Amino acid sequence: MRLSMELELQDVPGQLLLALQPIKDARGNIISVVHHRDRKTPRGTVPVRLIVEMDRSKLDGVKRDLEKSGIVVVRAGEERFIEEVSVILVGHVLDSDLGDTVSRIDSTGYAEVMDLSLSMPGVDEPSSAYMKIRATGKEEMQRALKILREVGAQKKLLVIEPVEDDL
Amino acid sequence: MREVRISLIGYGVVGHGVVDVIGRKRKMLRELGLDLKIVSITDHTGTLIEEDGISGEKVLGHRTLQEIANSEMSAKETIRSVNSELVVEVTPTNIVHGQPGLGHMEEALSNGKHVVTSNKGPLVVAYNKLKRLADDNGVMLKFEATVGGTMPLINLIERTLVGNTILGIRGIFNGTCNYILTRMADEQYPFSRALAEAQELGYAEADPTYDIEGVDTAAKIVILANAIFNMNVKYSDVQVRGITEITPEALALAKKHGYVIKLIGEVPALTVRPMLVPIRSPLAVGSTLNAAAIYTDLSGTITVTGLGAGGVETAAAILSDIVSIYRTKRVDAIF
Structure with missing residues (x-):
């Protein structure tokens, strides 16, 4: 089974190897390791996202071993969000209840807004928001984008979607 | 040497470009075995007819034909009565009713004359009707210049990529919008300032609605969808x-x-909208450039880019269409 783990490592040498050891011991197959060195947490730790092919029954043991080594396990479980797209919204993004816009995506259960940045030039002027949406698959992503388009139409926001690599 | 007698309908920026380019390329065209002669030019002020061909020196200095026209014949009368076999239609475009270009093209095709055009309106309004008229009369309707200006797209698909199934086309088809967005991104200009700059430089019309509201791009999408x-x-x-x-x-x-x-x-999605394009994508071209990605089943994705507007550039696409008519060989004619 494909599992994903989100960890937080101390920013000192050797931590990544330390984090991978329990997975190796549990005969897990590491599919990908994304080391977000540029996105340090306020606590000064470095987020790392692992995708691992491993028997689910071994997950609790691995988590225990990691925690014993001082590694924070933020989340571990079935691999969920595999698709990511960037979207920009233009208009009265805040006044039209940005929290609601985000929760319309988050409440689907198959997609979530994971990154959000705002740019507001002035009180009465249109603002812009960048958001990254993750979803459990391509089809789910299309459904999430459709919701965002509908929300955009209701709230008179321009939704700028990315061009896809293929048609 | 094959003589080709041409009636030019419309004498604005593109019309001037056509006269200029045909004059400039006379020698090269002769080497191809073609002697292109513009035997009549018509604009809203009148018609100039010269049986032996109109020289660029005589007309290029004039903005309109007002002082040099030698006939009061209308465009349709000219198309009907002047001894020509090909009509270049470059009058101002109207995508609501297609006129006056639509009437000119119908007149030409039903009189058995080939039509080469940069005028989108008639094709948006009545592509299928015009195509049928061309087929029924055994002549050709060529319109490369309507879609990407000088950027080769229709001929590229119909000739070079022949054999492929075209899955879709996606691109930037309006140089004015691209210029405005590029300047806004580079200089952090507000929209109004980038538009004013585009107008000062002649990249945007005094009334830029067609361009900035996406109407021009949508017209091109309709032409691609139909053609x-x-x-x-x-x-x-x-x-x-x-x-x-x-x-x-x-x-x-x-x-x-x-x-x-x-x-x-995008075709066949039939959408025109602002989109995020990765900076490293071949579609992420700046300034007034156009770009189009053609998605095919055999060749993968082919991306082309080039200038979308300009008198001489558009005339180059028109010239290429004219030449292609006379270089066309049907497969069964080879044997």
């Missing part, structure tokens, strides 16, 4: 959103995350 995908669609079938809502802040956010914002038209 390449045999879709039989109208302008109202295209979902259109222009670039007037784009802010410099949105462009800055996009840039920060590795994107540019471009006005993108």
